[in-house]
Amino acid sequence: MTAPVSARILLCSLFVMLLAAPAAYAQVFWTEDFADESTATSNWQHDGNNAGPSFWTWTDDPATGFQDPDLPVFAAPTASNGYFLFNSEANGQTPHDVWLTNVNRPADCSGKTGVKLRFYTQYIYFNPAGTLAQIGVSTDGADFTWQNLFSNLPANMPFQDSVEIDLNEADNQPQVWLRFRWIGNYEYHWKIDDLALLTPDTTNPDFCETAVDLTQYLGHTPDSVQTTGIFDNTSATVSVTDPEVACWGEVGPGGLDILNNTLWFTFVGDGGSYDIQTVPCNAANYIGSAQGNLGDTQMLAFAGDSCTDLTEIVCNDDLFNFGIPDWRAGISLETTPGQRYYLLIDGFESQGIAATGEFCIQIAQQAVIPCSEGQVGSFDVANNGFLCVGENVANILSADVAEYVLPTVGPEHGLTWCISPAPLTAGTWPGSIPGIFSAPFAPDVAPPDLPNDNSVIPYGSYYLTPVVLGGGTRINAGVQPFIFNIDPTGGCFFIGQSVPLVLLPPLNPLSASTQVVNEVLPPGNNGAILLQTGGGSGQYLGDMSQYLYQWNTGATTKDLSGLTSGTYTVTISDRSGCTGTIFLTVMVGQTVSTGDPESVQTFDIRPNPANAVARLSLELKAPAEVRMEVVNALGQVVETLDLGKSDRFVQELHLGQFPEGTYVVRIFAGNMLAQRRLVLAR
Numbered sequence: 001m002t003a004p005v006s007a008r009i010l011l012c013s014l015f016v017m018l019l020a021a022p023a024a025y026a027q028v029f030w031t032e033d034f035a036d037e038s039t040a041t042s043n044w045q046h047d048g049n050n051a052g053p054s055f056w057t058w059t060d061d062p063a064t065g066f067q068d069p070d071l072p073v074f075a076a077p078t079a080s081n082g083y084f085l086f087n088s089e090a091n092g093q094t095p096h097d098v099w100l101t102n103v104n105r106p107a108d109c110s111g112k113t114g115v116k117l118r119f120y121t122q123y124i125y126f127n128p129a130g131t132l133a134q135i136g137v138s139t140d141g142a143d144f145t146w147q148n149l150f151s152n153l154p155a156n157m158p159f160q161d162s163v164e165i166d167l168n169e170a171d172n173q174p175q176v177w178l179r180f181r182w183i184g185n186y187e188y189h190w191k192i193d194d195l196a197l198l199t200p201d202t203t204n205p206d207f208c209e210t211a212v213d214l215t216q217y218l219g220h221t222p223d224s225v226q227t228t229g230i231f232d233n234t235s236a237t238v239s240v241t242d243p244e245v246a247c248w249g250e251v252g253p254g255g256l257d258i259l260n261n262t263l264w265f266t267f268v269g270d271g272g273s274y275d276i277q278t279v280p281c282n283a284a285n286y287i288g289s290a291q292g293n294l295g296d297t298q299m300l301a302f303a304g305d306s307c308t309d310l311t312e313i314v315c316n317d318d319l320f321n322f323g324i325p326d327w328r329a330g331i332s333l334e335t336t337p338g339q340r341y342y343l344l345i346d347g348f349e350s351q352g353i354a355a356t357g358e359f360c361i362q363i364a365q366q367a368v369i370p371c372s373e374g375q376v377g378s379f380d381v382a383n384n385g386f387l388c389v390g391e392n393v394a395n396i397l398s399a400d401v402a403e404y405v406l407p408t409v410g411p412e413h414g415l416t417w418c419i420s421p422a423p424l425t426a427g428t429w430p431g432s433i434p435g436i437f438s439a440p441f442a443p444d445v446a447p448p449d450l451p452n453d454n455s456v457i458p459y460g461s462y463y464l465t466p467v468v469l470g471g472g473t474r475i476n477a478g479v480q481p482f483i484f485n486i487d488p489t490g491g492c493f494f495i496g497q498s499v500p501l502v503l504l505p506p507l508n509p510l511s512a513s514t515q516v517v518n519e520v521l522p523p524g525n526n527g528a529i530l531l532q533t534g535g536g537s538g539q540y541l542g543d544m545s546q547y548l549y550q551w552n553t554g555a556t557t558k559d560l561s562g563l564t565s566g567t568y569t570v571t572i573s574d575r576s577g578c579t580g581t582i583f584l585t586v587m588v589g590q591t592v593s594t595g596d597p598e599s600v601q602t603f604d605i606r607p608n609p610a611n612a613v614a615r616l617s618l619e620l621k622a623p624a625e626v627r628m629e630v631v632n633a634l635g636q637v638v639e640t641l642d643l644g645k646s647d648r649f650v651q652e653l654h655l656g657q658f659p660e661g662t663y664v665v666r667i668f669a670g671n672m673l674a675q676r677r678l679v680l681a682r
C-alpha cells in the first residue's frame with residue numbers, strides 16, 4: 001500500500017529563511033560527510049522506538065528511499081560518498097520515534113561561540129497533525145534540548161536544501177552530541193548529509209580593531225609556503241585610528257605616505273622568522289591591474305598588544321626592484337614568541353589613483369641560518385664595470401645566487417653592496433671607511449638600487465663589493481641599515497671580491513682627425529693612416545685604450561701602415577658604450593717617385609715632350625732582364641716590351657698611335673723599378 005501523494009518539487013528559499021539565514025561570513029570547525037560506511041555507522045547510531053522494520057540507514061545511493069516521479073534524487077554535495085536515510089514509507093503503518101546520534105563522535109566546541117549547525121537534507125512527510133522532525137543537542141550524551149525542523153512545511157511537499165540551525169547550547173562545550181529525531185507514522189523519507197559546525201566570522205580586515213588573524217599560517221615547516229584566501233581592498237576605507245605612515249614610496253601632504261584603502265591583519269609570533277608578501281594567487285582582479293600599478297601593495301608590520309599600542313617593526317613598499325614581476329610589498333620578520341603583531345597593507349597611490357583589487361598573503365617560515373654557515377658568493381658586472389650616466393648598478397650586476405648564504409640571525413642580517421674608493425679587505429669591517437657608500441642590508445640576494453646620477457655617489461672610479469652580515473646591530477635606530485650604520489660586534493660578516501666600477505658622467509661625443517701618408521712608388525705598399533681620437537670615456541679617464549677601432553681591412557689598430565693607395569673606412573667606438581660610435585672614410589693617394597733605384601746609372605727619354613717617336617736610353621750597373629711598360633693617365637698599361645738581358649739599352653718608342661697626354665714609362669730591371677713621365681704633344 002502506498003501513501004497518497006501530491007508531491008510538488010518545492011525548492012524554495014522561503015523555507016531556508018524560515019529555518020535560519022546562512023551567515024555571511026563563517027568559520028567551519030567541524031564537518032561530517034559520512035564518507036566511509038564502517039566509520040559512519042560506528043560514529044552515528046540508530047536508536048529510539050519503532051515497531052516497524054526501518055532504521056536510520058547508511059547508503060551511497062542518492063536515488064534510494066521513497067520513490068515518486070516528481071521527487072529529485074538527493075542532491076547533497078557528497079551524497080554519493082554516503083549519507084543517512086530513514087525510509088518511513090518502507091516502515092509501514094507503524095508509529096515511530098527514531099533517532100540518529102553521533103554517539104562515538106561528539107564535536108569539540110571549546111572556545112566557540114555563536115555555534116551553528118549546517119546540514120543538507122531532503123525531507124517529505126505525510127501526516128500534518130502527527131509528524132515532528134527535530135534536532136537535539138546534548139553536552140552529556142543523555143539529555144537533549146530539542147528544536148523543531150520544517151515547522152511551516154506543508155505535507156506532501158518535499159524540502160531539499162541546506163539548513164542552518166543555531167546551537168547556543170554548544171557554545172564553549174568540549175563535547176557536543178547531535179540527534180536527528182523523527183516522530184511520525186507511515187511518512188515518506190528523510191535524508192541527511194554534509195553536516196558542519198561553524199561560528200560567525202566577526203573579523204573584518206578594514207579595521208585594525210577587527211584585523212583578520214593569520215596565526216594559523218605560522219609555525220609550518222621552514223620554506224613551505226602558506227597562502228591565505230583572497231582579500232580585496234576595493235571597498236576598504238581609511239579609519240581615524242589608522243596610524244600615520246612615512247616609510248613608503250608616496251610623498252603625500254606633510255611628507256607622509258597616503259593611506260588609501262587600509263587592510264589589517266594580526267598574528268602571534270612563535271620565535272620563527274617569516275617571509276610575508278602579497279601574491280597574485282588565483283585572484284581574478286589582481287590589485288593594481290586596472291590602475292596600471294600591477295600588484296602595488298604597501299606593507300608595515302607593528303608589534304603591539306592592541307591597536308592603540310603599535311610600534312613599527314618592518315616596512316616595505318616594493319619587494320622587487322623595477323617592479324618585476326610586480327610592485328608587491330614584502331617583509332622579512334623575526335618574531336618573538338607570544339608577541340602579537342599587526343600588519344597594515346595599503347594600495348599605492350600614483351597621480352591620485354590608488355591600487356585596488358584582490359591579493360592573497362603568502363607566509364613562509366625561513367630556516368634559521370647561523371653565522372657559521374654564512375657565505376659570500378661571486379658576481380659579474382657587465383660592460384667592464386662602466387656605468388653610463390642615468391643607469392643603475394642593478395642594470396649591470398648579476399650575482400650567482402646559489403653561492404650566497406645569508407645568515408638569518410639578527411637583529412640585522414643580509415646582504416649589501418658597497419662602493420668604495422679602494423678594494424675592501426677580508427676581515428676588516430668596511431663601515432668606517434671614509435667615502436664608502438652602500439645599499440641597505442637586505443634579506444635577499446638582489447642587485448642594489450644605486451643610480452649613477454651624481455646625486456648620492458659622485459661620478460668617478462670605484463670598487464664594488466658584496467658584504468654578507470649576520471647578528472649586526474644598527475648604530476642609529478632611525479636610519480636604514482646602511483653599512484656605516486651597522487655595528488658587527490658579536491655578529492659575523494663576509495667580504496666578497498672587489499670589482500672595478502666606473503660611474504661615468506655625461507661624455508663628450510667621440511671625435512677623430514686623420515693624417516694620411518700617400519703610397520709612394522716605387523716601391524709602393526708604404527702608405528699610412530694616423531688617427532687622433534678624442535671625446536668619450538677615453539677623454540674623461542685619460543685612457544686612449546678606451547677607444548676601439550674596426551677597419552674595413554679587418555685591422556683593429558688605431559693606425560694603419562703598409563697601405564696601397566685606395567679608400568679605407570674605420571668605425572671608432574667607446575669601450576664604455578656610453579657614447580655613440582663614429583665612422584670615417586680615408587683616402588690614401590699615390591705618389592710616383594722621381595728617384596731611381598741604385599742599380600740604374602742613366603735613364604733618359606728624349607725628346608720629351610715627344611710627337612710620335614722618342615728614344616729611350618738605359619744604363620745599368622750590372623746586366624739584368626729588362627721589361628718596359630707604358631702606362632696612361634688612367635693607370636692602364638698600353639704597351640709592354642721585353643728588352644732582353646743587358647746592362648745597356650737604346651730603344652725607340654713609337655707612340656704615334658697614342659693620344660696626346662701624360663704617360664709613365666716603367667722599366668722593370670730584375671726586382672727594381674724606375675720610371676719617367678713622358679708627355680705626348682702634337
Ligand SMILES: [Ca+2]
Nearest residue numbers: 033078079082
Ligand atoms: Ca556524504
Ligand SMILES: [Ca+2]
Nearest residue numbers: 206237238262
Ligand atoms: Ca581600512
Ligand SMILES: [Ca+2]
Nearest residue numbers: 296297317327
Ligand atoms: Ca608597492
Ligand SMILES: [Ca+2]
Nearest residue numbers: 258347348349
Ligand atoms: Ca597608499
